[in-house]
Amino acid sequence: MTGATERPARQPSMTDVARTAGVSAQTVSRTLRDSPNVNPETKKRVLAAVEQLGYRFNNAARVLSSGRSHTIGLVVLQSGGYYSRSAVTAGVEAAAGEAGYAVSIATIARLDTGLMERSLSKLADQGVEGIVIAVPLISVTQKMEDITRDIPTVTLDGSRTASARVLGIDQKEAGRIATRHLLDLGHRQVWHVSGPDEWIEARQRRQGWQECLAAAGIQAPPPLEGDWSPDSGYRQGQVLAMIPDVTAVFAASDEMAFGVIRALREGGRSVPADVSIVSVDDIELAAYCAPPLTTVRQDFYRSGAAAVALLLRQADAGETLVTASLSVRASTAPPRSP
Amino acid sequence: MTGATERPARQPSMTDVARTAGVSAQTVSRTLRDSPNVNPETKKRVLAAVEQLGYRFNNAARVLSSGRSHTIGLVVLQSGGYYSRSAVTAGVEAAAGEAGYAVSIATIARLDTGLMERSLSKLADQGVEGIVIAVPLISVTQKMEDITRDIPTVTLDGSRTASARVLGIDQKEAGRIATRHLLDLGHRQVWHVSGPDEWIEARQRRQGWQECLAAAGIQAPPPLEGDWSPDSGYRQGQVLAMIPDVTAVFAASDEMAFGVIRALREGGRSVPADVSIVSVDDIELAAYCAPPLTTVRQDFYRSGAAAVALLLRQADAGETLVTASLSVRASTAPPRSP
């Protein structure tokens, strides 16, 4: 029975390599980790054996014995719509990869406390060494506190648990720049279609808008809240189209801006002749749709990367990293009768 | 020394739980995995101990001893631009999560053989039990063959290694539907702005277009190749704008379509009055830009989920899963003088 041809194709282990190379497993381990005290000659033999057997190390064993998983967890929203969020993902992955860390992604289908808890648990179970949370914590539960106490966590949204660190993202700046641009063109009032109130991003952009208006001695009109989607922009645009003296709108995202524009046009307003629109994100399409969108671009990729650096203790919390710049295109113009 | 207060806060292990509950580690293991033969009474004691100690299992140990990682690897392109791809990601994650699998994502910055090899290696090192490749294999190397021989792999692009299975995605259908729509409107010729030739998607959509034209007895004009980006659409649109008798264009993606439209308009052509445009994807913005885009929607989410099912042996290869449906909006119309 035992003498059968069967050899269940087990992956070769370090011991196998050691045997082939005529050294101990320990030496193989040292070689593969570039330990200093290994004879170049020996090293060569070991590497040859590795090559020959097609050896690849067993991650689980490595993690178990070293106690290090070299993995970072990332929590993002599933729906791909939010441009800035996917840029964050790319930044996190790039920075983590560079530092030799893998990224385990937990997506949540929508903002929901239960889903959030489950995602964090999942990541904790996977033994991640750090967590980047790129969605708002709509409410912080005990369970979340427990996990973020045990595992270094950085939030990118401004919301936080007792122990999670927050990477400073000054979104007000974007709101200010956008509003300023409209005022500079001669508009006397600027309306705002904001993101959902749970998102600090949305709140900060709204604040920037308010402050900028206040500084100009203008009383801000009530903001209209959307959910980042083009459709929500469209619906709020329909509201704006019913208000006669609207000449300038600041939308909190490009996607909403396009919805607003559509509604305004359907309502008989021309953009930018009657109404100017600025938004935030600068998605690729912004320059190619009609009209090409004037929008504030921010470097979210960089803040994703910075979050990883912060987790790996190579950067400080509180630093403000997202820089904003205005791309002026064709959705804004001076008001008709200044 | 030893009597110090210090207790280095090691995570509690199964043994600790066992001690607290007054049972063996094995019983704890059984309880936590819902083994049938555990006394409800005992189970309760164990769960209480788990709760009390804040125990969470050690994934590495579990993987090492069971030989199962319960993780699936996913290779995608980093740049978020390709709508269909991110839908695939969501589908993969949802299906994997449902089956109790985690997803480890390897993103490649661009289509490059070296990067591809590295990503696969990374995933293999992590001990994934299956791999979903959602990008084209521009060239298959020995190393890729080796990895996909050892680990069940499904490709979603149609390209393949010797052992990877291919999930049948009939993209021709999309090309056919789009072209058919234009012909039905009365157009006598349909031009095509295709995706990059490395992508099977692009090739198949092109084929569908060609076949549909051929069936109507029309000689297809040379396709214009883009890279999925709005900008590439714009550049090819400039070419089209220089050709007098273009009345209908099929673009292989929504983003390119918007680029084409912009170029055509700048060239003095009106859309859809002078030129009709159909594309593929149905991104959220398609309905809100000007003009609202007529486009073919495909269910990529579903094919991502199907890829996972295939890996987990719950489905068959070769099955065609992506269904296409046309969303008629305002970028198409009958030709001016039929």
Add this chain to the structure above:
DNA sequence: AGAGCCTATGTTATCGATGCCATATGTAAC
């Protein structure tokens, strides 16, 4: 009542790499 079989639980070996300590050279220092 003893064979046979479930149920509930414990014991022990094992997965594959690493940490720590031991050992065997070589070689510089006094």
Add this chain to the structure above:
DNA sequence: GTTACATATGGCATCGATAACATAGGCTCT
């Protein structure tokens, strides 16, 4: 010519869970 110390390598315990086997009651069936 010891002491001393760096270099190169091996041995063994260990990480935490699981698989496989072992055992001890309790029950059914003939």
